[in-house]
Amino acid sequence: MTDPVLQTKGICKSFGALRASRNISIDLFPGEIHAIIGPNGAGKSTLIGQICGTLKPDAGSVELLGQDVTHQTARARARAGLGRTFQISSLAMEDTVLQNALLGALGASGNPWRFWKDVLKDQDLRATAEEALVRVGLEDHARVRTAELSHGQRRQLEVAVALTLRPKALVMDEPMAGMGSEGSKRLTGFLDELRHEAPILLVEHDMDAVFALADRISVLVYGEVIATGTVEEIRADAAVREAYLGEDA
Template structure:
């Protein structure tokens, strides 16, 4: 069997007495969209923060492409092929989308190559940034400062920045939150298209979107994974129904 791109085993993190993540085992396989669902406060965002390196685990392991990364800083994990979008935006208001993506491309290349050419003469860089912005449907908004973009457009830009890092594993924490129906549909189509190139962890509360997009779904309740399976298995899982789906509005 092909080794998963990302593996966590026994991943745990508490806040005081609260076990936000409690022994989480998840595999993200190449080419899959793996949805992580669960009620508010289940620990989904904490899991993404642990995997990306924003916060440190109390115990457990994280392997990226077979290598242990649990103690590496965020930038090192990013350099090894992990990218994420943030549930709360981390963009610079005065910078344009194009500038953000060019910077992300430079950051990515800087970790891999040595460049001796002045950046301004690198027309390939701008073209590549525009290609990525077009992919997320943001090319016509590329030169507008972030302050002038809608919430949904900022989310799309964040995904463009993540794609500039050419990730093997993409972590998306509620990327559709605050997007209109049109933006959500466009993003769903983009994720569908990206699926073959990388492994995607998708946290999303809209079950219709999850069941339509996800190859596999893990259900988190109270910091623990209570079930993992495909859409059919999750729909018919009794534990999931009583613990989560049954409570959904």
């Protein structure tokens, strides 16, 4: 059986009396899109923080490519191949599209403290950044200031920055948020192709996108996974329908 690229084993996290993560064990396999869904306050952001290294679990472990990364920083996990996009944009709005992609490539190089002029002249870094922009369809916007992009284009740029890491796995936090139907449709098609390069742990409220993309879905409610299964299994699960999907699922 193929080993998972990314997995959590019984991770727990509390904030005072609030148990935000309750013994969560999930995994992500090569070529897969595994969606995490749940109502607001379910603990999705806390789970992502523990997976990506911005929060340390109180118990349990996180493994990437079979290696325990529970005590590694977010930057170390990124260098090891864990890419991430954010619910709230983390882009440098006053920099150009190409400069944002270059910053991603620079971070992946393991030498983030180089002078900016040297970075701009580094042909390898520039090639990595430009290739990522081509992948997401932003090559014609390379010199545009990021603040001038549409919301959908900023989402595309966040994916490009993640791709400069040449990730082994991607964690995507609501990539469809704020996008119109056409933008969501384009991004859905792109992610469907991207899964073969890097499997995706997808946290998303757009259920049309989730049902179109996910090989498996895990449902998180009050910090606990109440069900994991295929789209058909999740649609048919009475507890999931009551907790989250509703009768129109």
